[in-house]
Amino acid sequence: MSKTILSVKNLDVTFKNGRESFTAVKNVSFDVYEGESFALVGESGSGKTTIGRTIIRINPASAGEIAFDGRKISGVIDKELDTYIIRNIQMIFQDPMASLNERATIDYIVSEGLYNFNLFKDEAERREKVFKALNDVGLLEEHAERYPHEFSGGQRQRICIARVLAMQPKFIIADEPISALDVSIRAQVLNLLRDLKQERGLSYLFIAHDLTVVRYFADRIAVIHQGQLKELAATEELFARPLHPYTKSLLSAVPMPDPDVEKDKKLIVYDPTMHEYETDKPSWREIFPGHFALANEKEAAEYAAAYR
Numbered sequence: 001m002s003k004t005i006l007s008v009k010n011l012d013v014t015f016k017n018g019r020e021s022f023t024a025v026k027n028v029s030f031d032v033y034e035g036e037s038f039a040l041v042g043e044s045g046s047g048k049t050t051i052g053r054t055i056i057r058i059n060p061a062s063a064g065e066i067a068f069d070g071r072k073i074s075g076v077i078d079k080e081l082d083t084y085i086i087r088n089i090q091m092i093f094q095d096p097m098a099s100l101n102e103r104a105t106i107d108y109i110v111s112e113g114l115y116n117f118n119l120f121k122d123e124a125e126r127r128e129k130v131f132k133a134l135n136d137v138g139l140l141e142e143h144a145e146r147y148p149h150e151f152s153g154g155q156r157q158r159i160c161i162a163r164v165l166a167m168q169p170k171f172i173i174a175d176e177p178i179s180a181l182d183v184s185i186r187a188q189v190l191n192l193l194r195d196l197k198q199e200r201g202l203s204y205l206f207i208a209h210d211l212t213v214v215r216y217f218a219d220r221i222a223v224i225h226q227g228q229l230k231e232l233a234a235t236e237e238l239f240a241r242p243l244h245p246y247t248k249s250l251l252s253a254v255p256m257p258d259p260d261v262e263k264d265k266k267l268i269v270y271d272p273t274m275h276e277y278e279t280d281k282p283s284w285r286e287i288f289p290g291h292f293a294l295a296n297e298k299e300a301a302e303y304a305a306a307y308r
C-alpha cells in the first residue's frame with residue numbers, strides 16, 4: 001500500500017461577503033499518495049483553485065480536515081509546521097502572466113523563498129540554487145538578470161516552475177499549468193513536470209478543466225462539479241468505466257482520434273437539475289475497488305450493474 005502524503009477529509013470552503021455566503025467546496029475527500037500525480041478535473045468555477053488555495057492555507061477550511069505527511073495542517077498550527085508546509089507544498093498558479101512581480105529580476109523571483117527561509121549559507125550557494133532551478137526548466141543562467149516582461153508566456157510558466165523547484169518541495173499543486181500556453185509548448189511543459197516527478201519522487205495535485213490533458217499525466221483522477229466530487233478512479237479505469245453522468249458528459253467532449261467515431265459521436269449534456277434529490281440522497285460510495293462515485297442507493301446499483 002502506498003503512503004498517503006496529502007489527505008483531504010470532508011472539506012468545506014465557504015466564502016462570506018456581508019450577509020451572503022457561498023459554499024464553493026462541499027464535503028470533498030481524497031488522498032494523494034507519495035509519488036503520485038493526482039488530477040482534479042472540472043469546469044470553470046467548480047472549486048478547483050479554491051481547494052488548492054485551502055491546502056496551502058490561503059483560504060481557511062470552513063469544515064473538515066487536511067493532513068500533510070501525517071500532520072494536520074488545517075486550522076490553527078504552530079510556526080514550525082507553517083514553515084514546513086510553505087517549504088514542502090508549493091503551488092504553480094493558474095496565470096503565469098499575473099503571478100510574476102514585473103519589477104523584480106528573475107534571479108530575485110526564483111530566490112524569494114530561499115531568502116524568506118534562509119535556505120542558503122552564502123551568496124555563491126544561492127546563485128548555484130537559482131542556476132540549477134533555471135537549468136532544470138530549460139532556461140539559461142543569463143536569464144537570471146532579466147525581467148519577466150522579456151519572456152514569452154511559456155517561458156514565464158517555466159520561471160514559475162523554477163521558483164517552485166528552488167524550494168525543493170515534496171508536493172506541488174499545479175493549477176492549470178499549461179492552459180495559458182500555446183498548444184505547441186504545452187507538451188514541453190507537461191513533459192518537464194513529468195520528468196521532474198520521476199527524478200525527484202515528487203507528488204502532484206494537478207488541476208485541469210478537461211480530461212484530455214490529464215489522461216497521459218495523472219495516475220488517478222477526481223472529477224469535481226459545483227464544489228462536489230462526483231467520481232474518483234485510476235485514470236484508465238475512469239476512461240474505461242465512467243459511472244457518473246457528469247463524468248460521461250466530460251468524456252463525451254474529449255475528441256476521438258478516429259474520424260468515423262468522432263463524426264458519429266453524441267455530446268452528452270449534464271443537467272444537474274435532473275439529479276436533485278428529496279429522499280435517498282447521494283453519498284460517496286466505492287462502486288468498484290478504488291473507484292468511487294457520488295450516488296444514492298438506486299444509482300449505486302445501476303452504476304455497478306452497468307459494467308457487468
Ligand SMILES: Nc1ncnc2c1ncn2[C@@H]1O[C@H](COP(=O)(O)OP(=O)(O)OP(=O)(O)O)[C@@H](O)[C@H]1O
Nearest residue numbers: 015022024042043044045046047048049050051209
Ligand atoms: N475569494 C472569494 N470570494 C468569493 N467567492 C469566491 C472566492 N474565490 C472563489 N470564489 C468562488 O468560488 C467558486 C469556485 O472558484 P474557483 O476559483 O475555485 O473555481 P475553479 O474551479 O478554479 O475555476 P477555473 O477553472 O475558472 O479556474 C466560484 O464560484 C468563485 O466565484
Ligand SMILES: [Mg+2]
Nearest residue numbers: 048049050094
Ligand atoms: Mg481555477
